Amino acid sequence: MTAAVDETAPTSEDPPAAPRLRWWHEVIYVGVFYGVYTLVRNQVGSASVSIGRAYANARHVIDVERALGSFREATVQGWFLGWGWFLRFWNIFYGSLHFVVTIGTLVFLFRHFPAAYPRLRNALLAATAIALVGFALFPMMPPRLLDAPPPYGAGATTGFVDTLAIHGGLWSFDSGTMAKVSNQYAAMPSLHTAWALWCAVALFPRMRRRWTKAIVVAYPLATLFAIVVTGNHFWLDAVGGAVTLALGFAVAAALDRVRAWWRGRSGSTPSRYAEARATGVP
Numbered sequence: 001m002t003a004a005v006d007e008t009a010p011t012s013e014d015p016p017a018a019p020r021l022r023w024w025h026e027v028i029y030v031g032v033f034y035g036v037y038t039l040v041r042n043q044v045g046s047a048s049v050s051i052g053r054a055y056a057n058a059r060h061v062i063d064v065e066r067a068l069g070s071f072r073e074a075t076v077q078g079w080f081l082g083w084g085w086f087l088r089f090w091n092i093f094y095g096s097l098h099f100v101v102t103i104g105t106l107v108f109l110f111r112h113f114p115a116a117y118p119r120l121r122n123a124l125l126a127a128t129a130i131a132l133v134g135f136a137l138f139p140m141m142p143p144r145l146l147d148a149p150p151p152y153g154a155g156a157t158t159g160f161v162d163t164l165a166i167h168g169g170l171w172s173f174d175s176g177t178m179a180k181v182s183n184q185y186a187a188m189p190s191l192h193t194a195w196a197l198w199c200a201v202a203l204f205p206r207m208r209r210r211w212t213k214a215i216v217v218a219y220p221l222a223t224l225f226a227i228v229v230t231g232n233h234f235w236l237d238a239v240g241g242a243v244t245l246a247l248g249f250a251v252a253a254a255l256d257r258v259r260a261w262w263r264g265r266s267g268s269t270p271s272r273y274a275e276a277r278a279t280g281v282p
Helices: 023-043 052-066 071-078 084-112 117-137 162-165 176-181 190-206 212-230 236-264 271-277
Strands: none
Touching: 023 084, 023 117, 052 236, 071 212, 084 117, 084 162, 084 190, 084 212, 117 190, 117 236, 190 212, 190 236, 212 236
């Protein structure tokens, strides 16, 4: 996603002046934010939420999809259940690219588009924080746990399979430590979808060649397929992720307006009157 550095170009969305950025500041900001986010997410997750509540919320989503005539996730997953290597690949995709591509995009923007970086970074962080609210208000069992046994599964008969437990990946929720420190009911909204769409929004206008643009567009589509075929999300979770990202960008825009107002009020940027005097414009 970040290989075609020489093919990038500034866009009309990028501010004309780049702020002064320090990489170690960004590492601290993002690291502390994600640490706090992870801590809070896990505290309000599967360790404190009843199976009944998480299962009931999943049933609500299924009911909505059935009303729309679009409850097809179990069918899609069923097409590939005999392909163990295929499902293992998508489990690895789901568990790793979520971080690798997002971090790579942040680094890429920091190095090559510093003027646009703060706004895009703020949108990502805001969307992540908003997702945390969703996890707390609507803890939901992912499809892969619906038919799984307790302590985290509902033992239902919906036709979903926990591909991670059967085919594996780079990590597993089955280990005692992972199960205790993770929130297995953080399914709505899909943060994987939100982050993948953020990468596409951030990178697409900054790519020049068609093949790089095609890769950028393909990434969120591949993520949508991954979350469904692995049984980690319903497609409505992806819609929730898209809405979450839109809200994140709205928050980032609001922060920009507040920052501009504050700088103008404190005199750190020229007022319209001072600019007029400096340029001789009445």
